[in-house]
Amino acid sequence: MSNWGIPIPETLFSIDPDDIEQQIDLLGGAPLIIKIQEGTHGLGVILAETKKSAKSIIDTFYKMDTNILMQEFIEESNGEDIRVFVIGDKVVASMKRTSGNDEFRSNVHRGGRTEAVKLTSKEEFMAINAAKHIGLGVAGVDLIRSKKGPLLIEINASPGLQGIEAATGVNVAKKIIQFVERNCRKK
Structure with missing residues (x-):
């Protein structure tokens, strides 16, 4: 990357x-x-x-x-990260995950709380291009905010939907299906 x-x-x-x-x-x-x-x-x-x-x-x-x-x-991330859902060449949903209790990991499965978040143009660019560079049509891209600016920490090829739909109100599953249908027709 x-x-x-x-x-x-x-x-x-x-x-x-x-x-x-x-x-x-x-x-x-x-x-x-x-x-x-x-x-x-x-x-x-x-x-x-x-x-x-x-x-x-x-x-x-x-x-x-x-x-x-x-x-x-990255201490200043304070147990927070951002999950960006990229489908095709666009961001369809993004949420901030905040760690719970005495946990440093912000994953929903570890008790993290979620809320919708507005991305900066740089964060959106990073997420779309990270998915594109490794060839994923659907990706969950994890970023953190640091003193140096946003940093990519992970790209998930099969990201879970837990938390993202409730936090954003976006039917991500439907958008994935529509993307698959459009791309199957092209082939």
Whole structure:
């Protein structure tokens, strides 16, 4: 995404168990986010608040032969992110998700609250182009707002509808079906 001008948090794939400390330092140290590559609904996303805990978590994943990536922690996002639903070449709905309780993840499945949100033109551009660059006709694009501006944190190829329709009043499922019907006719 960075190559296409879409900003992301500092990120690296962790592949060498012998230089965990250097990997953490490359991201600016703790706190940092550790993600397993097969996670869903916020599962497998861990906030390591200290370097010691980060090393322990990463070492455990290595021993379990689990692929992980690490990202800088964007503290100013305050447990909020934005889910943008892109269908074709346009944004059809967007919501802000705010974490609940003592949770840092804002996923609805983790107790996050939702509300409709107005995107900036840059956020809309980022979401549409992120989906386009990886070839998705339907995508849930997750962004966070940071001191550096909006950052892309994830693109979901099969995003859930939980929360987005209630928060926005948009029948996203219907829009997906209409998109599929239009594109099946073209082929």
